Amino acid sequence: MSRVPLANLKPALDACRAEWQGALLQTIDRAWFILGDEVASFEREFADFCHAPHAVGVANGTQALEIALRLSNITRPDQEVITSALTAPFTAQAILAAGATPVFADIDPETLLLDPGSAESRLSPRTAAIIPVHLYGQVCDVEAIAALAAHTGAVLIHDACQAHGMAYDHRGPAAFSFYPTKNLGALGDGGALVLGDADHDRLARLLRDGARAPGHVSTQRALNSRLDEIQACLLRVFLRHLPDWTAQRQRLAALYDKELSGLPPEWLRPVAWHPRSTHVRHLYVIRVRRREELIQHLQANGIGTGIHYPVPLHRQPAFPNINSCPIADQACGEILSLPLWPYLPEDDVRSVCRQIWKFYLGSTAGTS
Numbered sequence: 001m002s003r004v005p006l007a008n009l010k011p012a013l014d015a016c017r018a019e020w021q022g023a024l025l026q027t028i029d030r031a032w033f034i035l036g037d038e039v040a041s042f043e044r045e046f047a048d049f050c051h052a053p054h055a056v057g058v059a060n061g062t063q064a065l066e067i068a069l070r071l072s073n074i075t076r077p078d079q080e081v082i083t084s085a086l087t088a089p090f091t092a093q094a095i096l097a098a099g100a101t102p103v104f105a106d107i108d109p110e111t112l113l114l115d116p117g118s119a120e121s122r123l124s125p126r127t128a129a130i131i132p133v134h135l136y137g138q139v140c141d142v143e144a145i146a147a148l149a150a151h152t153g154a155v156l157i158h159d160a161c162q163a164h165g166m167a168y169d170h171r172g173p174a175a176f177s178f179y180p181t182k183n184l185g186a187l188g189d190g191g192a193l194v195l196g197d198a199d200h201d202r203l204a205r206l207l208r209d210g211a212r213a214p215g216h217v218s219t220q221r222a223l224n225s226r227l228d229e230i231q232a233c234l235l236r237v238f239l240r241h242l243p244d245w246t247a248q249r250q251r252l253a254a255l256y257d258k259e260l261s262g263l264p265p266e267w268l269r270p271v272a273w274h275p276r277s278t279h280v281r282h283l284y285v286i287r288v289r290r291r292e293e294l295i296q297h298l299q300a301n302g303i304g305t306g307i308h309y310p311v312p313l314h315r316q317p318a319f320p321n322i323n324s325c326p327i328a329d330q331a332c333g334e335i336l337s338l339p340l341w342p343y344l345p346e347d348d349v350r351s352v353c354r355q356i357w358k359f360y361l362g363s364t365a366g367t368s
Helices: 010-015 017-030 037-049 061-071 089-098 116-121 142-152 198-208 229-260 291-300 326-332 346-361
Strands: 054-058 080-084 101-105 127-131 174-177 191-195 268-270 284-288 335-338
Touching: 010 017, 010 229, 017 229, 037 054, 037 191, 037 229, 054 061, 054 198, 061 089, 061 174, 061 191, 061 198, 080 089, 089 101, 101 116, 116 142, 127 142, 191 198, 229 268, 229 284, 229 346, 291 335, 291 346
Parallel strands: 080 101, 080 127
Antiparallel strands: 054 191, 174 191, 268 284, 284 335
């Protein structure tokens, strides 16, 4: 294991161990594990956290996106859904699972978020939805994307699986993932769909549970996608700590910004933060030259890294490849994620930055 791993869940778990262990024991003692009081309570609390009327707990973020598409009857191959070429493949897998066709737009060259101009160029009479991905915890240009959706009659759906705590536009549903390394992570898989419409809330609850009417009779095509009681009880505890954990991420990201600021931008530059955006700092991502060599150097010095993501979606064999996305192609050859997690010591951040300086310039000049 790296001395400074890319992610480390244990410090946050240790910080609230007594709380989550107590909640877990109480849940087990109740011996009700599917769609009970813990899920209902978490749904209310997460909806309040998101300043939204409704939240529906589901099995994972992918199925939250799929259900969001199904709510608007986007279920046919002739219906196209525009999304970013730079995201996890699960965004596009959700579109396929719903029955629609993903169409990939390019990204902004600085923020790496979905570029509204590229999205506009992908619009067609078949466009049924647009899914902006709030990548790395930063909110897209929602106003511009929402205007595109409104102009064409397309549905706006937020992929907020990396953006817990973001300030987002409630004109469309938002899908969240609670994968363990997320800002709000479970101890397993989990997800939620945050909604502003009461009818969609009712239908989403039906779709996640097999669309069952009394007597175990399914009324329509649906899923088996339920957040379980144990994960919900844990998430309720972790949600209380999320504002502090997010503040820690933001403080550590600012320290990275400071410590790396003197490096020549042609060698390294952090992914830009749009000044009008909120950013909950799910990942700290830089763009670098000589990436593979830098990874090896950091690894040799006990520092873990990651690439989110090495292959853009329009280059992956599971998905249609009908559009070019040259900016995403370039970014995927340069991006590198550095260690970032709550309770990461500041000295470790400085150590990571010293090694980066040493790799590029042969010295640690410029670091505190």
